[in-house]
Amino acid sequence: MRDFDYARPASLAEARRFAAEPDAMLLAGGTTLLDLAKCGVAAPAKVIDITHLEGLDMITFGAAGVHIGALAKMSHVAADAVIRENFPAVSEALWQAASAQLRNMATIGGNLLQRTRCAYFRDPLAFPACNKRDPGSGCAALGGVTRNHAVLGTSKVCIAANPGDLAVALTAFDAVVHLGERRIAVDDFFLLPGMTPEREHALEPGEVITAVTIPASVPARRSTYLKVRDRQSYEFAAASAAVGIELEPDGKTIRDLRVALGGVATKPWRARDVEKALIGKLLEPKAVREASLLAMTGALAQGDNHYKIDLAPRVVTRAILKVGGLA
Amino acid sequence: MTTDILPAKVKRGDASDGGASLGSRLSRIDGPAKITGAARYALEHHPEGLCHAVIVQSTIGAGRIGVIDTAAADAAPGVLMVLTPDRIMPLKSATTWLDTPGPDGPYLPLTNMINFVGQHVAAVVAETFEQATAAAALIKIYYEETDAIATYDDPRSGEGMALDHLAVSWGEAEEALAEAPVRIEATYRTPREYNVPIEPHGLVAQWNGDKLTVWEPSQWINGMSRTYAEWFGVPYENVRLVSPFIGGGFGSKAFALAHGAIAACAAKMLDRPVKLALTRPQTFTAFGGRPATRQTLRLGATEEGRLVSIVQTGANETSRDGVWGEPLASVTALMYATPHLAARQTVVPVNTVLPSALRAPGENPSAFGIECAIDELSYEVGIDPVAIRLLNYAEEDPHAKKPWSTRQLREAYEAGAKAFGWEKRTSEPRSMRDGHHLIGWGVAAGTYPVRRTAGEAMVRLFADGRAEVASSGIDMGQGTYTILAQTAADAIGLPVDQVEVKLGDSALPGAPVAGGSQLANLMTGAVHKAALAARDELIGLAIGDPNSPFRALQANTLSVADGVISSPRGGEEVSIAELMHRLGRDKIEVLRDTLPETNNSAAEKHRTYTTITRMRSPTEGDYSLHAWCVHFIEVRVDEDFGTVRVSRVVSALDSGRLYNPKLAESQWKGGIIMGIGQALLEEGLVDRRKGRVINNNLGDYLIATNADIPDIEVISVGVPDFHASVLGGKAVGELGIVGVAPAIANAVYHATGKRIRDLPITLEKLIE
Ligand SMILES: Cc1cc2nc3c(=O)[nH]c(=O)nc-3n(C[C@H](O)[C@H](O)[C@H](O)COP(=O)(O)OP(=O)(O)OC[C@H]3O[C@@H](n4cnc5c(N)ncnc54)[C@H](O)[C@@H]3O)c2cc1C
Numbered sequence A: 001m002r003d004f005d006y007a008r009p010a011s012l013a014e015a016r017r018f019a020a021e022p023d024a025m026l027l028a029g030g031t032t033l034l035d036l037a038k039c040g041v042a043a044p045a046k047v048i049d050i051t052h053l054e055g056l057d058m059i060t061f062g063a064a065g066v067h068i069g070a071l072a073k074m075s076h077v078a079a080d081a082v083i084r085e086n087f088p089a090v091s092e093a094l095w096q097a098a099s100a101q102l103r104n105m106a107t108i109g110g111n112l113l114q115r116t117r118c119a120y121f122r123d124p125l126a127f128p129a130c131n132k133r134d135p136g137s138g139c140a141a142l143g144g145v146t147r148n149h150a151v152l153g154t155s156k157v158c159i160a161a162n163p164g165d166l167a168v169a170l171t172a173f174d175a176v177v178h179l180g181e182r183r184i185a186v187d188d189f190f191l192l193p194g195m196t197p198e199r200e201h202a203l204e205p206g207e208v209i210t211a212v213t214i215p216a217s218v219p220a221r222r223s224t225y226l227k228v229r230d231r232q233s234y235e236f237a238a239a240s241a242a243v244g245i246e247l248e249p250d251g252k253t254i255r256d257l258r259v260a261l262g263g264v265a266t267k268p269w270r271a272r273d274v275e276k277a278l279i280g281k282l283l284e285p286k287a288v289r290e291a292s293l294l295a296m297t298g299a300l301a302q303g304d305n306h307y308k309i310d311l312a313p314r315v316v317t318r319a320i321l322k323v324g325g326l327a
Numbered sequence B: 001m002t003t004d005i006l007p008a009k010v011k012r013g014d015a016s017d018g019g020a021s022l023g024s025r026l027s028r029i030d031g032p033a034k035i036t037g038a039a040r041y042a043l044e045h046h047p048e049g050l051c052h053a054v055i056v057q058s059t060i061g062a063g064r065i066g067v068i069d070t071a072a073a074d075a076a077p078g079v080l081m082v083l084t085p086d087r088i089m090p091l092k093s094a095t096t097w098l099d100t101p102g103p104d105g106p107y108l109p110l111t112n113m114i115n116f117v118g119q120h121v122a123a124v125v126a127e128t129f130e131q132a133t134a135a136a137a138l139i140k141i142y143y144e145e146t147d148a149i150a151t152y153d154d155p156r157s158g159e160g161m162a163l164d165h166l167a168v169s170w171g172e173a174e175e176a177l178a179e180a181p182v183r184i185e186a187t188y189r190t191p192r193e194y195n196v197p198i199e200p201h202g203l204v205a206q207w208n209g210d211k212l213t214v215w216e217p218s219q220w221i222n223g224m225s226r227t228y229a230e231w232f233g234v235p236y237e238n239v240r241l242v243s244p245f246i247g248g249g250f251g252s253k254a255f256a257l258a259h260g261a262i263a264a265c266a267a268k269m270l271d272r273p274v275k276l277a278l279t280r281p282q283t284f285t286a287f288g289g290r291p292a293t294r295q296t297l298r299l300g301a302t303e304e305g306r307l308v309s310i311v312q313t314g315a316n317e318t319s320r321d322g323v324w325g326e327p328l329a330s331v332t333a334l335m336y337a338t339p340h341l342a343a344r345q346t347v348v349p350v351n352t353v354l355p356s357a358l359r360a361p362g363e364n365p366s367a368f369g370i371e372c373a374i375d376e377l378s379y380e381v382g383i384d385p386v387a388i389r390l391l392n393y394a395e396e397d398p399h400a401k402k403p404w405s406t407r408q409l410r411e412a413y414e415a416g417a418k419a420f421g422w423e424k425r426t427s428e429p430r431s432m433r434d435g436h437h438l439i440g441w442g443v444a445a446g447t448y449p450v451r452r453t454a455g456e457a458m459v460r461l462f463a464d465g466r467a468e469v470a471s472s473g474i475d476m477g478q479g480t481y482t483i484l485a486q487t488a489a490d491a492i493g494l495p496v497d498q499v500e501v502k503l504g505d506s507a508l509p510g511a512p513v514a515g516g517s518q519l520a521n522l523m524t525g526a527v528h529k530a531a532l533a534a535r536d537e538l539i540g541l542a543i544g545d546p547n548s549p550f551r552a553l554q555a556n557t558l559s560v561a562d563g564v565i566s567s568p569r570g571g572e573e574v575s576i577a578e579l580m581h582r583l584g585r586d587k588i589e590v591l592r593d594t595l596p597e598t599n600n601s602a603a604e605k606h607r608t609y610t611t612i613t614r615m616r617s618p619t620e621g622d623y624s625l626h627a628w629c630v631h632f633i634e635v636r637v638d639e640d641f642g643t644v645r646v647s648r649v650v651s652a653l654d655s656g657r658l659y660n661p662k663l664a665e666s667q668w669k670g671g672i673i674m675g676i677g678q679a680l681l682e683e684g685l686v687d688r689r690k691g692r693v694i695n696n697n698l699g700d701y702l703i704a705t706n707a708d709i710p711d712i713e714v715i716s717v718g719v720p721d722f723h724a725s726v727l728g729g730k731a732v733g734e735l736g737i738v739g740v741a742p743a744i745a746n747a748v749y750h751a752t753g754k755r756i757r758d759l760p761i762t763l764e765k766l767i768e
């Protein structure tokens, strides 16, 4: 860990000014930042503590949806009654993430910017090659242990999975990330690695996430987050799905469907092909099973992670049937 | 819920009845100190002038260091010293735990020759931990890298070296196998597993002239003190190792390790106390866990399922610079009656740290093999998995050909099956389900030997009527403090809260390693002896001393109960404190050991407590001494996802007499929990190119969480075994884990029809 300056900006404006400095990093819950600093990945010159800034931890609900301040804690958002009623997938994604201690520290803004669990990314001394950490240096994961790496959205230079849970639910329900005045759809906020895996999101220097809004919708109200993993708690997803559904008044025909995947892709992965294939169709297991396979269109296994290609459609199927009342 | 098969109140008319305390469910007497934070662990010591050392580890898997550039680190703020292989003071090679001389030449805790990634290559000592950490990052090392052989799956690693001392055979195993009407063959594998105690390894070392004090968590105070003394060429008595509390060890805190040598060197070279704490990732390479193992088992049987032959070939990984044999035949050659058996094993050197002991080394992977294989045989011949085990029940030790001292294994099957409801099991795989869950019931047995070494204890009776027990034996959570207080209380005749126990300090009387599940038995034996002697001395004084109120009675004995001395002839009752006062004594002090009557010289004593050469094997003497257990386990496997959840565990265990059932159950349950993690989660993921264990932290190296653990019912079926130990106990601590993983693997097979023979049973193995 290298020495750094510690700043406590008096206002959001000042935080933005500091954040524009080279090698400056914001500190919210610190559960990602400190972890990465200890393993030698993050080496900020200046740490800008924003935890005390007022008004950034509110959860407010209006007709259009919910507005969640960037400093709201994961545990608070998960437990919020309005969230649980209107966005159960969001609450469930948060409850199943990390551990109680981490959820009590970690914030919504920080959560979106958590970084990959690629072990090679996190071990710079033993594995100097990592295009995400050091563009152009290579990718140590290729040919290594890749059980947790992505099968979707990978590129030649990086196959790291985005590990987050919340962002998957946000992606399914068209949430918007607020960077002060600038707003950006969550699906556009996260970037594919392409040839620039070091750029993971659309945040520009000097920008601070101030909030996330999620529009209210019927599918969001009737939603779930299904997370599959070997350990029953405190583990990242082997594969997960955030799914919301709206049925026609006949109770059988799918009017609207939202599907996003986690644990399998380089960014939170909206599975629009699955949605399109099922909207307007009858909700029944066979059709759902077949449509779910479309989620893996273009999937590419890398050694140890082939199982994800089998697993993820099953997770999608179960989640759709569950919100549809069939599982 | 816990069922005691033998109700606590049943008196058997022997020493196992104990007195008021031994055998009762007393809570841990060290508990309050731990819960309130009053218990000070090693790294919580801050002697005046303390400075901090941080270790730098190699980042290549094999080769040598060309150049270490320390210029920037040397000049960094707060840095007192940068240690490199060339700068560290030379140490002497120390005697091994087997009492053999260490390797020739000096001992090098830092070396230029790299045998594995994560080997200690340098250290920085600074005024603060942060300064040392920052400076350590400035050290530049230029390596001459060679190819590393990461695992024994790399064909270049070869077949390995045969370990003849671990080979077992009787009869004509190959021939008998060839003629057997039923034969099965399968290969079972366990990955590298790590101890990951929640208290990481580290120490505070301080020199005062040529006297060294070390605060360090230790499972073996005397053994580690000896190593430190020999490294530095000082008398054994000059080393004081202090370890009253230990945050878990599971086998990993029994030896003085390189990081300890580095800290003690730094302290010596700087003449200041030095603290060194390994980071969590460093603990994955500063010492080894359980090595990866593989074993091929071939069983031959009659059509009725009676074993006629067992042939086993096994291998485990070891390091390039040492041999760790994980005895893979230890359960294979013990559990079942077979007329023919042959087992042999190799070790395969790869570029890793030397593996070491992890809860039930040998028995654990051995049971995984044989207890899965016997299950496979049961399906092959079409009989119930419990029935086949009883059919092949060993009435005596099939290897040593000696009678068991006690073996309540049949009782364990019976009690466990009944509590579990085994008779309701449908035998077909995939025949039980609940929605998406396939349900499976599996069974497996386990065993752990009774190891015996002598120990020593001091018992003091004070003027205030209180007693003190002192030993360098340790308590890493097993409950040593508590059961020794109970032992002394009963032997003297005191309420247990009048006994104070002091442990974990080399200044106290000697004790051998707290390993091999031997400590409880040997220390209760020593304390019992010393406490009885103290009581005898007290009574002797009461009878004989002119100032004693009992003198006039002319009694030839007195009784002591609840701290009060009385005569069977009636008359005055006097408290111990009152008697001591009248006698004008400030204390009675008795030191006793359980060494043999002969052959107990000072040198012999030293060897007993500092090496394992005086540990008696379980078959030395007329009997074969072992603890036994059976686990009945239910799993629920999600058919689509392959996720396995353990939903029910009933284990019946024979550890002989339980000195404190609450603590023994806690040890058993801890072992079972660890076994669940081993079966489903734990695996060191090794990078095939470098040999780096890449999940070297508790976020990625998965151990079981509370959510993974169902209610566990443990049933004691043991009876006091006085061949095994003075007070009738057998092994407890390492028993519970043995057999859990195969019971789960067998349950998974019953649920899914899929045999998973390599641990852990992760979801992809069930869906791919
Ligand atoms: C062992 C472990 C297990 C975990 N398991 C899971 C899991 O299962 N599922 C899951 O989803 N997550 C998991 N996490 C990740 C965890 O959820 C994140 O670490 C956490 O949400 C980050 O939030 P924070 O407030 O602590 O972020 P910080 O560490 O404070 O910040 C993270 C990053 O975001 C930046 N940042 C913070 N706030 C802002 C802001 N308002 N605007 C702009 N930039 C900002 C920081 O500069 C930093 O780069 C796990 C983490 C650990 C350590």
Ligand code: SF4
Pocket: A116, A118, A119, A120, A121, A129, A130, A131, A132, A133, A138, A139, A140, A141, A142, A157, A158, A159, A160, A197
């Ligand atoms: S997968 Fe991406 S993050 Fe991992 S080593 Fe390769 S480039 Fe780095």
